[in-house]
Amino acid sequence: MHLQRNHGMLADVEIDPTLGDAVSIPAMVAKAAATSMKARQRQVTPKNAATRLLWVEHVARIRDHKDTQAFAELFGHFAPRVKGFLINSGADASLAEECTQDVMATLWNKAHQFDASRASVATWIFTIARNRKIDLLRRQRRPEPEDLTWGPEEEPDQADVLTLQQETELLGAALADLPHAQRELIEKAYFGDLTHSEIAAETGLPLGTIKSRIRLALDRLRHAMK
Amino acid sequence: MTDNIKHHLNDAVLMAYSAGSLPEAFNLMVAAHLSLCDACRARAESFDALGGEVLEQLESAAVAALRPGSYEATLALIAGGPVAEKTRDDLPCAVLPKPLRDYVGGDLNAVRWKPVGMGVKQAILPTSKDASARLLLIPAGTAMPDHGHHGTEMTMVLQGAFQDEDDYFARGDVEIADSDLHHTPVADIHEDCICLAVTDAPLQFDRLIPKIAQRFLRI
Incomplete structure (x- = not known):
């Protein structure tokens, strides 16, 4: 579930037309890092x-x-x-x-x-x-x-x-x-x-x-x- | 019971109290105020709830492995019997709330006052040195000398009331002063005013005599 969502967000980076050619490598790395950070947070599940x-x-x-x-x-x-x-x-x-x-x-x-x-x-x-x-x-x-x-x-x-x-x-x-x-x-x-x-x-x-x-x-x- | 209080502690102080990062003198102020004010006690306990969630959600890297035999050692501690619980001393009519009575060794009649001039008396409470706590007795109708503040100073009324240029403070009310505040509080005429004052820096008095007094009376 988490993994699928991550793939989705990474895919967005690759195909986002508004970013076009201007997507620099560092920006992608930063976005990917932010995404994995989010995934890590979601693993912290509060006790029900x-x-x-x-x-x-x-x-x-x-x-x-x-x-x-x-x-x-x-x-x-x-x-x-x-x-x-x-x-x-x-x-x-x-x-x-x-x-x-x-x-x-x-x-x-x-x-x-x-x-x-x-x-x-x-x-x-x-x-x-x-x-x-x-x-x-x-x-x-x-x-x-x-x-x-x-x-x-x-x-x-x-x-x-x-x-x-x-x-x-x-x-x-x-x-x-x-x-x-x-x-x-x-x-x-x-x-x-x-x-x-x-x-x-x-x-x-x-x-x-x-x-x-x-x-x-x-x-x-x-x-x-x- | 506690709904008359109009001047409360702020969230930053309550969160720091919950986190345990206040100097002892400020902890004493907060504990004394919470004893009188259920509104602030509920706010403080909601910050405790946040602390509980921080503990609950420690990331796996931050959770520490226990020493082998830790559980058995804890059971042995329990078998050794509980540390004697402090006997309760409920004094519903006391002027000093319980946390202050613990520092004074009793209610008002146990306070060892020292005169500091103009009828004002003080008693310094034994806390750690990073901040200081004192009880002040200001005779009814007396004006404290015009003074400014270094650092943060909090004053809570325990008996009587005082008034400064802006506001009126009665039992349980806390005035929070920083270096911007410059005022001349006056004790209400009806009754001697007793306050708890905590500060992380000495008060600065503007007039000569109190300034000299400040030096050797540790105001």
Whole structure:
């Protein structure tokens, strides 16, 4: 499928009448390179909502039943990513390994704090990894906002969980579709390669819908606290 | 609960907070504001969602192989038991939000104020040196000396209110000042004003005495 589309685009270059004789070799190379870049981006497929919901269930099984099978699956998927993320953020391999084990153990220990109406499992693991990164790499405290009351007895509504996970999937798809340069800039920001004054927050990504969902979840928690 | 806040954090600061690239003093400001402002908390968490997708979509070249025995080592960590969770200290009536109480060691009555002149008091909070955070107490009705700003300075009201030439700031409101802003904030007459101020450079005062004070009082 991808390959066919690539051939099509390359064929366009060759027969495009508006380009005529003026097509220089470098221009063709550049266009071909851009095409293969696009193909590479398309190989980054965001996880579909069904997988995301499965992982949400895995976290619940760890919380409720100390289910090591569920943990092993989450570990297999996320631990290499966490380690890669930490290495890209400047940790050496041995610190990254130690820190990854620590992040995954935290997932087990704090499974009861995960709220699937506010975050995907990937989001939650990202925040744990980021906080450990600040502790270990920058040797700073990471002040966190005041907790809102949350506990297993206050299960979020399944419909809210589903919507949030679906919207995160849309965000993932939009990220995967970004032009390479823009996507790279966002990755650099999250790897800590940009200072806070270099970060451009205009990502062009659909963050607004997720933000509204999270806001609703926060309102429910505030209400439950009263 | 938090709908009265009119002056919020901007997206660049929230994204940098989510990415983990702010100096500690600014992290403290953001954490304190998010404790009071659900609108900004939701915006910050949407940037966390983006971080989660960056993690999820790491290209195969960037995903790192684990050390052999990594999984077993993690299970051993878990078997060793969780690190004791911090005990919760919910103080719904506190003036200082939780992240600030952690730095002060309690609510307002635990703050160790030092006078800096004209009735103004400050307490410097222990953060990393790349930026500084302090609590300021400005007596009701007092004007801070006319001053400009180096670098970026953010001030959040925790109690009372202040007013400058343009605007009015009450609990939870954040004023973000850069070197273009030159102003004389005045504390509201009804109550002493307590603020959290963070900066990545020292304030510059225009008048002689505060300038001298600035040198040895670390304003």
